[in-house]
Structures are given as C-alpha cells and as structure tokens.
Amino acid sequence: MFVGHFAAGLAAKPLAPRVPLPVLLAAPQVLDIVWPILVGAGIERASVEPGHLPATPLVLEHMPWSHSLLTSAGWALLSAIAYFAWRRDRRGAIVVALLVVSHWVLDWVTHEPDLALYPGGTEYGLGLWHSLPGTIALELALFAAGVWLYTRATTATGRWGRAGWYALVGFLLVGYLAALFGKPPPTIDAVVVTAFVLIALIIAWAWAVDRQRPPRAAAGGGDHDPT
Numbered sequence: 001m002f003v004g005h006f007a008a009g010l011a012a013k014p015l016a017p018r019v020p021l022p023v024l025l026a027a028p029q030v031l032d033i034v035w036p037i038l039v040g041a042g043i044e045r046a047s048v049e050p051g052h053l054p055a056t057p058l059v060l061e062h063m064p065w066s067h068s069l070l071t072s073a074g075w076a077l078l079s080a081i082a083y084f085a086w087r088r089d090r091r092g093a094i095v096v097a098l099l100v101v102s103h104w105v106l107d108w109v110t111h112e113p114d115l116a117l118y119p120g121g122t123e124y125g126l127g128l129w130h131s132l133p134g135t136i137a138l139e140l141a142l143f144a145a146g147v148w149l150y151t152r153a154t155t156a157t158g159r160w161g162r163a164g165w166y167a168l169v170g171f172l173l174v175g176y177l178a179a180l181f182g183k184p185p186p187t188i189d190a191v192v193v194t195a196f197v198l199i200a201l202i203i204a205w206a207w208a209v210d211r212q213r214p215p216r217a218a219a220g221g222g223d224h225d226p227t
C-alpha cells in the first residue's frame, strides 16, 4: 500500500487541525521509513522478484521490528512523544500515534501473511495484493476520500497552498501508478534508496504546502495558536 497510507493522514486533518501536513503524511509511513533503514542495515530482509504478486514485486521475507503490531505500537509511542515534545499538542500526538498503527492495519489488508503480532509470532495478511484491480480500487478510493477531507479542512492562502497542493496530489498518484505499472526496481538496494529520496521530497514539498494551507477555522483569525 502506498497512497492508501497517505490517505489515512490526510483524512485525520479535521480531527487534529494543528498537525502539519508533513507530519500527517509521515506518521502513517513511519513503519515504511524504519523498514528501509533496517533492510539497509541487514537487520530485516526483503528482495525483488518481478511478477511475485500482481500488485507488487517485493518479497518481504523478514520484518519483525518494523512491521509487527507490537513494535508498531512502540514506534507509535515514540512518534507521539517526539511530536508532543515539539508541538505541545496532545490531541495531535494521539492522532499521530493512531496514524502510525494504521499502517499495520492497512498493510494487513494488502500483504500476504508476512505481518506478525509480535516479533517471531505467527504472520498474518489478507493478501489483497493478489488482485491488481482490487488493490487499485481500494487505494484510490481511500486516497480520494483523504484528499477531499484534507482539502475541505484547510484553505489556500497562496500559490503553494493551491497549485502546490494539487501538484503534490498528482505527484503521489503518478508515483503510485509508476510503481504499479513501471519496470520493477532492479534490486532491493534500489528500493531502499528510492524510498529515502521520495520520503525526503514529499516531506519538503508538504512543508511548503502547509505554510500556505492553514486549517479553515484558523484562517479567519479566530484561533490563538502561539506557534
């Protein structure tokens, strides 16, 4: 799952208006930010096998630390503490924690049984990736709903907030379709490097958008937010 994870973050904006867009996009991907680090370090294992499943060439052999439910809860707690230390936003911190764990739930729907409840435990996964149309339908429906909710909950105050936002949506969609229909990455190292570059780019882009897309309620000047 790719844009489906971002959808969860976007959909959370009305619940936690103070959480900036880059945090909303990064929180549901924390597990997939930890994952390439652990794969790169040789602690977790994955490989590329073109045609492995209709919706992914990735074989996720061993990922107990980034992707078990128990360790997800640990990453969620760490993320929430870091966010709260930075923003002093309790509601936002709770939403960040829920978004981190949402990754496991959405991966459970799409992955083959490769997700444990705790490191070393039995692995689960409903395997939606066996169906390409099913995967695309679910992810695009989630993403459309997320984009709609985020757009409604915020308002553009400049070019980055308007054109920059829709360009980011387009970029994520094109990236998603390219990953599905493009040539599979040559090696798992290529996947790891691409993941880092993409995450850095998306977060930087989202910062620029966020500065010109405040929450709707705050746009009228009624919100006394010291930050």
Ligand SMILES: [Zn+2]
Binding pocket: 031, 032, 067, 103, 107
């Ligand atoms: Zn994942």
